[in-house]
Amino acid sequence: MSGSGFVNEIPLSLFFVGTCVLVLAFWEAGYQFGHLWRTKGITENEGLVSTMVSIIVGLVAFLLAFSFNMASGRFQERRDVLIADVNAIGTTYLRADTIAEPERSKIKELLREYVDNRINAGSVDEMKARLAKANEIQNSLWQQTVAVADKDRSDIAALFVTTMNEMIDIHTKRLTIVTEHHIPDSIWAALLGLTCLGIAAMGYQNGLLEHGRSPGILIVTLMFAIVIFMIADLDRPGQGTITVDQQAMSDLRKSM
Secondary structure (H helix, E strand, O other): OOOOOOHHHOOHHHHHHHHHHHHHHHHHHHHHHHHHHHHOOOOOOHHHHHHHHHHHHHHHHHHHHHHHHHHHHHHHHHHHHHHHHHHHHHHHHHHHHHOOOOHHHHHHHHHHHHHHHHOOOOOHHHHHHHHHHHHHHHHHHHHHHHHHHHHOOOHHHHHHHHHHHHHHHHHHHHHHHHHHOOOOHHHHHHHHHHHHHHHHHHHHHHHHOOOOOOOHHHHHHHHHHHHHHHHHHHOOOOOOOOOOOOHHHHHHHHHO
16 A cells, blocks of 8 residues: 555654654643633633534544554454465465476475465564565476476366466465555544644643643543554554464464
8 A cells, every 4th residue: 555654664662652742742732722822811611612622532533443443454354364375375285296296395395495484574674585585485386386387288287387376376465465555654644643633622621721730641641642552553564562373374384
């Protein structure tokens, strides 16, 4: 998805701290503005202000729910395509038994190496290196598959070629979902902007009505920051604390 590069470059820990600071700063700015407005003798209807704040906070809550749903949907997509990837590799490995030697042993060995390369990728740099390795293995697998097709023109060989092609296609689909399907920066800008405006409106209400600085604002800040952090965490595969369980791929490797 285009337009989703800037936010994803910010480390999650820095993103969380920055969100907390931003929320507190806007609350304080709103409070100071409301307090200044009151010291000048300008008053506003308390009910009207409360209604406006409720509308703004409600809109922020809606956008938070929308963004969380989008991020969790991407997370579910990654889980589903992982299972499809595991099934495709497993089927290819089993159908390799139907082809003749020496291609059979070579393909099985390459598939085992292929699965080993896919398990427990760590940092982003390591993931890039493993993707490059996966492409190399795929090229070798396809060369062996072409050799099978050249030697055997039967329906069985044709079925194996189709299976290998589907496995490579699913890998491309999974790679696209993992690397490209993210929340766009425009939505992040709207989410953070509306959150800051909502918090500023709350601060303005407190300052205008002389409610003082309640310690509860720290709880509200943490609540907003944690939800936004979770959205960012769900949206970044392999970088945060919420990751897709790779047990299915590990179980496949054991069966091979």
